[in-house]
Amino acid sequence: MTTNHTNPRADSDGQPLSMADASLDSRLGDVETMLGQIGADERSRLTPAMFDRIARATWQAEMPNVIPALQFDGRPVEAAKVARARAHTIGSGRALRMAAAIAIFGTIAAGIVAMRSSPSTSRQDGNEVASKGGLQGASGYQDNDSVVAVTTTDPDLALDLALIDALWKDDSLSTDDLWADAGMLDTSSDVTIDQLLGGGATDTAQGGAM
Amino acid sequence: MSTTSPTFPDDLHERVAALLVRAAARDERAWRELIGLYSPRVFAMANSRCHNDHVAEEITQGVFVTVCLKLGSGEYHEQGRFESWLFRITMNRVRDLVRQRKRTTRIMGTQMSADADLDAQAPNDDAASSYEDQAANPLAQLRRALERLPEADREMIELRHHGGLSFKQMSELLSEPLGTLLARHHRAILKLRELLDNGSMTDSGENSGASPGKIMEPQDKRHNSQATQALDRRKDGRQ
Numbered sequence: 001m002t003t004n005h006t007n008p009r010a011d012s013d014g015q016p017l018s019m020a021d022a023s024l025d026s027r028l029g030d031v032e033t034m035l036g037q038i039g040a041d042e043r044s045r046l047t048p049a050m051f052d053r054i055a056r057a058t059w060q061a062e063m064p065n066v067i068p069a070l071q072f073d074g075r076p077v078e079a080a081k082v083a084r085a086r087a088h089t090i091g092s093g094r095a096l097r098m099a100a101a102i103a104i105f106g107t108i109a110a111g112i113v114a115m116r117s118s119p120s121t122s123r124q125d126g127n128e129v130a131s132k133g134g135l136q137g138a139s140g141y142q143d144n145d146s147v148v149a150v151t152t153t154d155p156d157l158a159l160d161l162a163l164i165d166a167l168w169k170d171d172s173l174s175t176d177d178l179w180a181d182a183g184m185l186d187t188s189s190d191v192t193i194d195q196l197l198g199g200g201a202t203d204t205a206q207g208g209a210m
Numbered sequence: 211m212s213t214t215s216p217t218f219p220d221d222l223h224e225r226v227a228a229l230l231v232r233a234a235a236r237d238e239r240a241w242r243e244l245i246g247l248y249s250p251r252v253f254a255m256a257n258s259r260c261h262n263d264h265v266a267e268e269i270t271q272g273v274f275v276t277v278c279l280k281l282g283s284g285e286y287h288e289q290g291r292f293e294s295w296l297f298r299i300t301m302n303r304v305r306d307l308v309r310q311r312k313r314t315t316r317i318m319g320t321q322m323s324a325d326a327d328l329d330a331q332a333p334n335d336d337a338a339s340s341y342e343d344q345a346a347n348p349l350a351q352l353r354r355a356l357e358r359l360p361e362a363d364r365e366m367i368e369l370r371h372h373g374g375l376s377f378k379q380m381s382e383l384l385s386e387p388l389g390t391l392l393a394r395h396h397r398a399i400l401k402l403r404e405l406l407d408n409g410s411m412t413d414s415g416e417n418s419g420a421s422p423g424k425i426m427e428p429q430d431k432r433h434n435s436q437a438t439q440a441l442d443r444r445k446d447g448r449q
Contacts, residue, residue, distance in 0.1 A: 028400060030403075031403050031406070032371075032399060034352045035371040035399075035402075037349060038353060038371065039368075039372040039373075042257050042258055043251060043253065043254040043374075044250070045266075046249055046270070054271045055241065055242045055246075055249075058275050058277075059241055
């Protein structure tokens, strides 16, 4: 027996619904109505700013901007594609420091920094730090629960991305080691990422523009 | 859009097909239009689980990155099933989230509910008022009831009411006959009704004897439930 939608008081055969059936039908309809409201509420939580970040970041992720000659650690670096880095061993503070360092070096023209090394350190923090560093429209994405991605449309970022990749993969490496390996920072200057973050030491960082 | 009719018009498909062709040809405006059409629905499904706008945004972005990469590489060929594909990706991302939360809970070695885990760490600023403090609010009660549905039921409800999929699309996506899906959906609604009627959302589930994240199957209470008996009389017609 089905509800007759022309006459909700009757079933599909035109027979009147019993009071119990009609009451149940109405009460189930109430649940569906409320579910519709909840769904609409959830959809409305996506703000224009979120939409803009998603649209921009996803489009940039597809940009076919490749520098095949550039390699890091024996692997070709596909700049401006997506540099993936495992973040399961990294502390959130470190990810934030890296984001700030990237921003301070100013090599990301239109970049995305995502850091989700812990649930409490999310895109909100990443965006804030990157924004302070001068990134325009900082955004990012997390590929799954252990992958952080950085994307950019700037091909000059290739080595930076590889550096981040390495740093996130091996938590035993110090940031200074990595910067030195990449030739991006003169370790003799004793400039640390923390100092960079603290401001005032940016000028002593060498090799920011590779 | 009517809140009681979450599905979107069929003529959207032609428009979407055209947008997909343009986006694959690197038309950014078409891509933004696609995201404008679908991101709220993907976001809603994600946020229903994580109750965290930032995480939901991230999941949404991850979904569209996958779509964008597949379109750009020519791996996707539009055959009128874009929405099913999109929401399959979404569903997988949401499942990843659920698995991650369960794993985290096990690692922590606590008795806390998996659903509470992520919320406790990074809820929306207004999540408390939206989801917790409004215990007397029917919508808040229904949200809590939804969290206690079996996973498959909850997924189906979210695809329908948050994602706005038609039953036909859900049938394709879940590889289930349409009639079966309709019956399952009806039973899920009935379970929610029973949870609301039992008032079991005002505690942790002790009243219903259910463990967090799972409720009693209707057959367990079949002979005691007038509503379920009524459903039994009518379910063939529903299908």
